[in-house]
Amino acid sequence: MKPRTRRLGWIVGGLAALAVAATLVLNAFRSNLVFFFTPTQVAAHEAPQGRAFRIGGLVETGSLTREANSLTVRFRVTDTAQTIPVAYTGLLPDLFKEGKGVVAQGTLDPDGTFRASEVLAKHDENYMPPAAADAVKKAHEAMSTKTLLPAQGVAK
């Protein structure tokens, strides 16, 4: 083979590798991207049915209940404007507390309960999951523009 043809071969090979990678990436993106929604968005039916997504906000104080003789817990996630009931079976992370920020991944049941497959732990007590903080902030902005009432309570 002439050096020139060979070099062409390598370039074609490299491009082919890139094309394969691009296909893989696009496929993986299409099926594995997880979008984030705030409780307000979920309440407004903006979240997809039957597809996994994430919600974030604060665990409403006093909302945590545990089903007897199982590991299923129920709590409500709020962005101070809207509240979504969440059910989760499994062990909660160390930093899960009422009144603190939380991010959960899962799907929405037809009855409006968010069935979480994963409740995310973060590494630090002082630290609020950014998505959760964002949800609360957005709700505050929406509230203060709509009703001109000062945002309540959650000074995070």
Add this chain to the structure above:
Amino acid sequence: MIPELGHFALILALLVAVTQGTLPLAGAALGESRLMALARPAARAQFLLVVVAFACLAASFIGNDFSVQNVATNSNSELPLHYRFAATWGSHEGSLLLWTLMLAGWTFAVSAFSRHLPRVLLARVIAVMGLVSVGFLAFLLFTSNPFERLIPAAPEGRDLNPLLQDPGMVIHPPMLYMGYVGFCVAFAFAIAALIGGRLDATWARWSRPWTTVDWAFLTVGIALGSGWAYYTLGWGGWWFWDPVENASFMPWLTGTALIHSLAVTEKRGAFKSWTVLLAIVAFSLSLLGTFLVRSGVLTSVHAFATDPTRGVFILAFLVIVIGGSLILFAYRAGKVGLGGAFGTVSRESMLLANNILLVVALASVMLGTLYPLFLDALNLGKISVGPPYFDAVFYPLMAPALFLMGIGPMARWSSAPLPELWTRLRWALGIAIVSALILPFVLGRWGPLISLGLFLAFWIFASTAETLRVRLSTSPHCALMAKLRANSLSYYGMLLAHLGIGVFIIGVTLVKGYEIERDVRLEPGESVAVGGYDFRFLGVVPSSGPNYRALTGTVEVRKDGRLLEALTPEKRIYNASGQTMTIAAIDVGLFGDRYISLGEPVGGDTADSVAGAWAVRIYIKPFIDWIWAGAFLMALGGFLAVSDRRYRLAVRRKASAAWDRMHSGGAPAD
């Protein structure tokens, strides 16, 4: 007094670094040997000063000096001594100081072990490292001063994050940073070669051991971090494709490509420009990793935008270093040359394919890591790119690279006839296929990915063994020892590192294929059977440690009625921060771990957490320790390779003299 001394030492170090970064470079350009001679003493002085600064900070931590902001935020008088020392790099400021210390250390090592490098090259290498150091020292002093005083002093410190109070965290950051920063040496060699416009096999020989040893450190560092995540985060995962992890994995992928491409440049003089480019990219990715982890951009893109001083500084530094070196590359690469030609099937072509695959894999990891940040920064919505993305993209790209790994060492340089490769490797291929088809049934369950993983692992084992056998049988020596000794240590290092990959694949494949994870509710005295073992929960008792209170559970592990071990997972509450922390208990075994961690009391009445039922997490992790064993074998291979004779002084001195003779004609051009 001590913190001020440290601060002062840092300021002096910055001044020395400026000198080290400029004068030798000017000297090399003007052919002024007195200026070039400044490089080594400056490197040493800088190292000494940074060591003093680091020691001062460590002394403040050990002496509980809560008038230092950094100490007050990240330590506590109840903290045991070794964790107070480790807390030195537990904070943002401290870890940057560690970065700088490592950089100064590498520069010092270059100045000490490269006595026989050509003067001009050495001056440039040390100067480039000095310039990088200027950036980091300025960053420390202007945005992240670790010695900032807190007036009035805090009566007590806020404590080190409990997650970091772990023996693994004492050694993981220094190892990881050693690896991160070490790419600066390869980078400096590349830049020095570009400035000089000369790049040949001797250049590759000089920069190769540095790159290999650094890659080995990075491998150990990442493995330690992964092990730490496995046993402290309490959910038994060993790799999460988390941006912080990817930040260290991207330089590793590039570094792996680089050590292979350097091999070709040293042995065959080919791939020169590519090697230089990889060296630049590897170090740029180390900087990018530092930016991602240290600027706060991962915690929140928007928080980063509201207090951007640190981030903007690193970003500017990143642009200068990457932009500057790429411009230099574009300008000079033509002069460096492409290097020798090679056949379509040859060791060079295999290594080229390896490089292409590694770089494409790198690009896909980078995309998955940065894409959510871009979207968020542009307010296009919040998304997360989780493990499924990386699994779907990374494994298919790596599989062919791993397959080639079996053929590469067997292929000849320049041209390797396919029929010959087939004759030599068909047995290895047979062994791999048979193992891949039979072993899953022995282990329990067949799955396509399990078979693929086992095939690749056994293919690597068998072909590596065959490569060694062919090498030994074609050796002219008769005695086995003589045959073994005829090969270089770097050859054995390569084989060992490849075997390490095989061991690693076994670990990943089997743990992914056969792991069992169960969350169960257990009353004291109750048992549960998981994966052929019986776990009997005996209840929890209160206990305490130096700086925490705890509830310690006891779980007996039995197999066929025989007691294997009593595991004691804990739930700790740290006194200073009030933070809860789950400490898993792991029964480590060669063929797998039994992993138990406590959830929360689920008896209903939380006041009676001691006598009531608990949520308990029970994991069976087959062969998981092979993952880290494989990584350590890879690193060991790297260390073995650099202890090769040809990198030792006498040989280098000769090569250096030859280099000086060859290039002495062109002194003014330097």
